[in-house]
Amino acid sequence: MPLLAYGVSFRTAAIDIRERLAFPPDELGEALAELRQDLDGVSEAAILSTCNRTEIYCALEARDEAPVADWVAGHRAIGKRDLEDTAYVLWDEDAARHLMRVASGLDSQVLGEPQIMGQVKAAYDIARGTGTLGPELTLLSQGALYAAKRVRTDTAIGKNPVSIAYVAVTMARQVIDLGAAKALLIGAGETIELVARHLARAGVREIGIANRTLARAEELAQKMGAHAMGLSELPRRLADYDLVISSTDAAKHIVSASMVERAMLGRTRPLFLVDIAVPRDIEPAAGDIDGVFLHSVDDLALIVEENATARRHAALQAETLIDKGVAHYERARVLRDNRGLVQQFRRRADGIRQEALDRARQRLDNGQDSAEVMERLAHELTNKLIHGPTVAIRDASVDQRADFLESLRALYGLE
Incomplete structure (x- = not known):
């Protein structure tokens, strides 16, 4: 049974394409069910959707990616030409190698970042819960996660943490004095929690956490020694902060340009904004306002390069482990197929x-x-x-x- 990996990543598509293709976590189960219902030739499916990539893994009846590409174009309301120009198509062994590299952090914007392994596991857990995970993708996910664990334990790729959260804080440190700064974090997920931890270690003066669900913001704030607020307080409270880092699953902008403009009235100190969400949380036009410095996930690549040198040697070792992982996966696949x-x-x-x-x-x-x-x-x-x-x-x-x-x-x- 052919195995397909179809998707886009930061390597092939700019953020405006990626945010249109992104699947919010609460929509993944429904999307998987619709995919298998709409396409007779799809027997198994899983969707990996992060700020840097959207990838669909399928076990198909025939070696033809066109139905999947058409489904993505229709489901995400994106032109076929945009997909043709940015999407990659990988089959069988190449698809397995790709997922192993992704899960290991070797294909991440921040080389070796650890969060992606958990995101891969979560994607396949959702597929299992939806009933779209069968023997083909089970074998694939097990192989990918095993290879990723080997890479993290047998190489130095996980040393000196360089996650998106870490890079966001590093970028802020280069512009403002964190010891005298007040930081506002929008969201309350894993990435924001990592940002909060990095900021606390950096000695930031004060941390505020704003979230749509106030209870979740209060829970995280209690852990981090911060204070919580609802999103409705943002227009009034934004002017109190020097640094804003946002990472939510919202479908629309949470911080508008007009909101930022009001916050800057009568203000002499700069406002540093980091938007690490896809789709974007902060309206891009906010970056055009005097005294405002706005960076998106694509901008983080500038600092990523500075922090990646130490990991490149480990990545060479990791590629050898990936080769072994792919070979093991292919042997297991052949044995399974020939068991009868x-x-x-x-x-x-x-x-x-x-x-x-x-x-x-x-x-x-x-x-x-x-x-x-x-x-x-x-x-x-x-x-x-x-x-x-x-x-x-x-x-x-x-x-x-x-x-x-x-x-x-x-x-x-x-x-």
């Missing part, structure tokens, strides 16, 4: 044994000499078991199928 053949082969051999044994017992019951019966049994078993291979050798010799003959030599240990 092995069982059929053993049943046939057992049938030959049983028939020969029944005849031998009958001869013994008829009073034939036991030595003669044993000799005849051995002779019959030998003839029955080698008849098929003998015919195959003769036919292959006539047809000059050297590769087949070589395989038989290897199979039977012949010189």
Whole structure:
């Protein structure tokens, strides 16, 4: 069964394309169900959607990505030309290698960032819960997560954390004095929690956490020694802060340009905004306001390069582990696909044994000499078991199928 990986990432598509293709976490289950319902040729499916990539992994009845591409174009209301220009198509071993590299952080904007492994696991957990995960994608996800764990434990790629959250804080540190700054974090997910931890270690003066669900903001604020607020307070409170970092799953802008403009009235100190959400949380026009410095996830690549040097050597080691992971996955796939053949082969051999044994017992019951019966049994078993291979050798010799003959030599240990 063909395995397809179809998607876009920061390497192939700008943020405006990626945010149109992004699937909010609460829509993934429904999207997977619709995908399998809409496309008869899709037997299994999983969707990995992060700020840097949207990828669909499918087990298909036929080797044809066009139906999946058409479904994505229709489901996300994006032009086919935009998809053709930015999407990549990977099959089977290449698809497996890609997911292993993704899960290991080798294909991340921040080389070796650890969050992606959890995001891959979550994507396949959602597929399992939706009922779109079968044996093909189960084997793939297990192989990818195992390879990712090996990369993190057997190489130095995880040292000196360089996650998106870390880079966002590093970027802010280069512009403002965190020790004297007030920071506002919008959102309350894993990324924002990491940002809060990095800011706390950097000695930021004060942290505020704003979230659509106030209870979640209060929970995180209590852990981090911060104070919480609802999103409705943003227009009034924005002017109190020097640094704003936003990462939510909102479909529309949370911080508008007009909101930022009002916050800057009568203000002399700069306002540093980092938007690490896809779709974007902060209206891009806010960056045009005097005294405002706005950066998106694509801008983080400038600092990523500075922090990635130490990880490049580890990445070379990691690629070797990926090669081993792919080879192991392919072997497991072949064994699974041929399990029925092995069982059929053993049943046939057992049938030959049983028939020969029944005849031998009958001869013994008829009073034939036991030595003669044993000799005849051995002779019959030998003839029955080698008849098929003998015919195959003769036919292959006539047809000059050297590769087949070589395989038989290897199979039977012949010189």
